[in-house]
Amino acid sequence: MKTKIAVAKGDGIGPEIMDAVIRIFEAADVQLEYEFVEMGKSYFDAGHSTGMTAKAKETIENLGILFKGPMETPKGKGVKSINVTARKVWNTYANQRDFRTLNGVETVFSKAGIQINLTIVRENIEDTYGGIEHMMTNDVAVGRRLITRPGSAQVIRYAFEMARRKGYKKVACGHKANIMKLTDGLFLETFNEIAKEYPDLQAYDIIVDDLCMKLVSHPEMFQVIVLPNLQGDIVSDLCAGLVGGLGFAPSANIGDNISIFEAVHGTAPDIAGRNIANPTALLLSGISMLRYLGFTANAASIENALLYTLEKGVHTGDFGDRSTKSANTTEFAEEVIANLGKHPSVGGAFSQPNFECKTNTDHKPEKNKMTVTQPDIKEEILGIDVFVEYAGQPGELAEICKTKLNDKLKLVMISNRGTQVWPTGSVYTELIDQYRIRFEQANEGGLTQRDVLGLATELSDVVKIASTEMLMKFGDKLGYSLAQGQ
Structure with missing residues (x-):
């Protein structure tokens, strides 16, 4: 019996390259049945705010697999990216992208004889992609960066499990925990905890800017890298x-219930309808999907045919030897089909899976899953940060705040753009019209929400409040960072 999957052809060149990939699958006798769903820019334009019809959403949730071409999000209009929305709504928490040297695709590294074979696993739900943004003043925009312990654990454990399945020996954690000590710090802390469960793998961390430098100079050093979104x-x-x-970069978005396989390059509207687009990225994504679904022999056969085709110099207009004739989209697909059963001289694929965690579509969840790692941890309120709009000097603001103090809270610090400006600071620190005022408990005995929010309410009589954050302690760890210079 054939496996049914949802297919969205996409926008721009999407329909052309999807048709080419499906022709290759059919020629390879892949036992798939396709249910085409309505997603993309035209559905935004037709009034569907999510970029998909209700029927498309229902179909994808019933089947659990979406194979999609590139999609365009209309510029402006206040709409969210359909690509990001799909990944987040269906909790495809791990984005896996495999990068390898391909014969026939010339790069500075292939010319130097350096072989690249690495996988990036990207957290796919959280971070700044929550899109939670506000204007605190006319001059100050703020975005919330959400990093959670459960979300980090999901993607990090996936990275280690995938590394084992694919025979990798090293897993690196890319981060910026030297600066973002709580958010990236939590991601790194979770990585180090989970790494202890995989003693057979070498686990290490690397600051992301150093990682980028090393990737462009010595990419062969890396095998698996897991990072925040x-x-x-x-x-x-x-x-x-x-x-x-991006024409050679497959993408898999893996979730426990729904997974999405897609090309992540653009829709290339300038060449849409001309039958000259390169289908390789979508084909590689489809090959990953086949392995995920258990069609490992088909996946190996198609991948070997693709590698053989590239090795023989067949190319579309966006790469390859410019002195030889380019193949169009249809011709490129026909070459791959003609080469089914053939193997490249180097870098051939085998019939082993690199996924063993197929999406669970046996039942639909009855309610949203809630994950709390330590529900009984002791929590204490130690104070409050009050963010205010104020165009005066720090000392003046401090005197205003002191008029509203009570015996439970004391004024500790005022910062501007994260840098302390009171009680000490520098006259050379340039200011904007939004300050953070930190109040901490003045005496032993603990604080309540009413205590700290009551102070914020009192303060609102004399200065404009933009937002507040409570200063928490969880167990023996402080849940807030110090200001620069504090």
């Missing part, structure tokens, strides 16, 4: 550049 997005595109560009 935004950093992973940037680093994965950097790695695509190492192997020839």
